[in-house]
Amino acid sequence: MIEEKQTPEIRREKLRQEELKRNSSGYVKDAFNRDETGxxxxxxxxxxxxxxxxxxxxxxxxxxxxxxxxx
Structure with missing residues (x-):
């Protein structure tokens, strides 16, 4: 019921945070790529x-x- 009242931005941020917890080494790779591409x-x-x-x-x-x- 609480998840239904969340905005899409909050849901996306929660999913991103969960992914960072599960795959922290992938985050380092993404950070390097983000630096190059913005x-x-x-x-x-x-x-x-x-x-x-x-x-x-x-x-x-x-x-x-x-x-x-x-x-």
Whole structure:
């Protein structure tokens, strides 16, 4: 009954935590691969909603500036 009230984000995080407990050596490999390729989900999750908003604003400003200079 408690699991039914959980949001999908909470369920995904619980599944990820359980997988880390079961396969900790695989996590090390994933961390090295994540460093090479990047992971938007982890970035946004660590920033929170304020940080994500600021990141989006910076990206939009960068696109506007690039459009002005490339015109």
């Amino acid at each position: 992971n938007l989900t982890d970035l946004v999750g660590s920033l929170g909603w304020k940080g994500t908003g600021i990141l989006i604003l910076i990206m939009i400003k960068g696109l506007i500036i690039a459009a002005i200079f490339l015109k």
